[in-house]
Amino acid sequence: MDREDIVIIGGGLCGLATALALHRKGIKSVVLEKSDKLREGGIALSIVTNGWRALDQLGVASKLRTVSFPVLGFHDIVLDNGTEWRTSASNEEIRTFRRMHLIEALANELPEGTIRFGYQISAITLDPDASYPTIHLHDGTTINAKVVIGCDGAYSRVAECVGLRPIKHYKMSVIRGLTNYPNGHGITEKGLLRIRKGNVIIGRIPMGDNLVYWFLSMKSPSHGSNELKDSNIIKELGVQAVHDFPSETLNMVKQSDINTLHFYNLHYRPPWNLFLENFSKGNVIVAGDSMHLMAPALGQGGSAALEDSIVLARCMANNMLVHGSQNMDWGNATLAFTQFVKERRLRLWWLSLNTHLILCLGEYSSSKVMCLFCIFLITLLFRKPLWDAQYDCGVL
Ligand SMILES: Cc1cc2nc3c(=O)[nH]c(=O)nc-3n(C[C@H](O)[C@H](O)[C@H](O)COP(=O)(O)OP(=O)(O)OC[C@H]3O[C@@H](n4cnc5c(N)ncnc54)[C@H](O)[C@@H]3O)c2cc1C
Structure with a gap:
């Protein structure tokens, strides 16, 4: 049986950020990733002010700013009743970039050999x-670790070990993709345009002069299997969903690069579970989507995972590093995890509640009473635009 000190399961955004945050504190870890190379996990991503604060702490923000595109505001159009409104985001730092830039920026800062594919x-x-804890691998081998951090995403094995209840699914799905306009897209607004008709919402963000990142949320075509893999079917579904949208929008989906299309059924960990459950057991803890999977309605899943990495590394360093040395007191892991959960619980509960209420509007669109109730709660609790971006996870 192999032996390791700190093992992070999952080399996605949260796993790599956590390994880097620990490294910055002088704490060694290894990341075990099931893929055979760095995994993009989607095509593009928007990171909001709170996420940039975490990236600053990790020391990779300035590099990422050079390859990202600012989102200066939101323009919403409801085709059903012809209303439209604009929300400025010029006081916040919201930037969109290719996911791989973030994954590579984090991975490149880690000491060689940290990530094992x-x-x-x-x-x-x-x-x-x-x-x-003992880690069991698919090939039958085992690793004995002193601490296990589960950053293994939605279908987390570590969450099972910790005893979290299974995730739930919405009756909503999302398609994401990129469309390239060789002669320029001609979009002048540097922001997110969202167009809604019935249950369908399509959003688009220009990335430079030629590229547009778009996402499309709609009622799920089927339940059960999480991801549809055939890009032609995905495109067909997207085209059908926006067939009666303005021609510019329809053409954007029609002309999208087939290799960039991804389909997801949306899953979540219910907000009330986030409030009640234990996220650690002994020397095992979860972070990122394994802990607080939420739909991308606020675009905060990634930023929240980055916050987790800073807070977790800080709690571990404060409680486990033996004063004045790089030695760890493994007996204090549970104390570090208790502090981490205490610090994160309320923040994640609010993010998840806001997200869930937005999704419920789509889920219960046929019930006027439920929709009005959700709108009432959203207006009451989340009136301030971009309230979620204000959070500061503090210094590493
Ligand atoms: C359609 C969509 C759009 C989104 N847009 C945004 C956005 O704009 N901004 C934002 O902040 N967030 C967004 N999110 C959310 C964001 O993608 C996630 O919150 C974020 O990727 C979570 O990172 P993670 O590392 O926790 O999980 P993941 O990114 O899922 O990484 C998990 C990693 O663990 C590995 N793994 C899984 N199981 C095992 C195993 N058994 N053994 C070893 N390795 C394993 C996987 O291969 C993967 O590399 C979006 C999500 C969706 C679905």
Whole structure:
């Protein structure tokens, strides 16, 4: 059996950010990733002010700013009743960029050998007689770790070990893609345009003069299987969903680059579970989507995962680093995790509640009473635009 000190499961955004945050504090870890190379996990991403604060702490923000595109505001149009409104975001830092830029920026700062590819975890066990968790790999081998941090996303094995309830699914799906306009897209607004008709919402953000990132949310065509893989079917679904939208929007979907299309059924960890559940067990903890999976309605899942990385590394360093040395007091891991959860719970609950209420508007669109109730709660609790961006996770 192999032995390691700190093992992070999952080399996505949260796993890499957590490894880097620990590295910045002088704490060594290894990241086990099931893919055989860095995984993009989607095509583009918007990071909001609170996420940029975390990226600043990680020391990768300035590099990313050079390859990102600012979102200066939101323009919303409802085709059903002809209303439209604009919200300025010029006081916030919202930027969109290719996901791979972020993944690579984090990975490139890690010491060589930190990320191990092709390690698929099948389970984590906590034997009451053994002092540390055991990681079981798909190939039958095991690793004994002193601390396990689960950043393995939506279908987290670590969340199972910790005892979290299964995630739930919405009856909504999202398609994302990029459209390239060789002669320029001609869009002058540097921001997010969202057009809604019935249950369908399409958003687009220009990335430079030729490229447009778009996402399309709609009622799920089917339930059960999470991801549809055939790009031609995905495009067809997208084209059908916006067939009666303005021709410019329809053409954007029709002309999208087939290789950039991704389809997701939307899943979530209910806000009330976030309030009640334990996110750690012994020396095992979850972070990122494994802890607080939410739909992309606020575009905060990634930024919240970056916040997790800063807070977790800070709590571990404060409680586990033996004063004046780089040695760790492994017995204090539970104390560090308790502090981390205490600091994160309320923040994540609010993000998740706001997201859930927005999604419920789509889910219950046929019930006027439910829609009015959701709108009432959103207006009451989340009146301030971009309230979620104000959060500061503090210094590493
Ligand atoms: C359509 C859509 C649009 C979004 N847009 C935005 C946005 O604009 N801004 C934003 O901030 N957020 C956005 N999000 C949310 C954001 O993508 C996630 O919150 C973020 O990727 C979470 O990072 P993570 O590292 O926790 O999980 P993931 O990115 O899912 O990474 C998990 C990693 O773990 C690995 N893994 C999984 N299981 C195992 C295993 N058993 N063994 C080993 N490795 C394993 C996976 O291969 C993967 O690399 C969006 C999400 C969706 C679905």
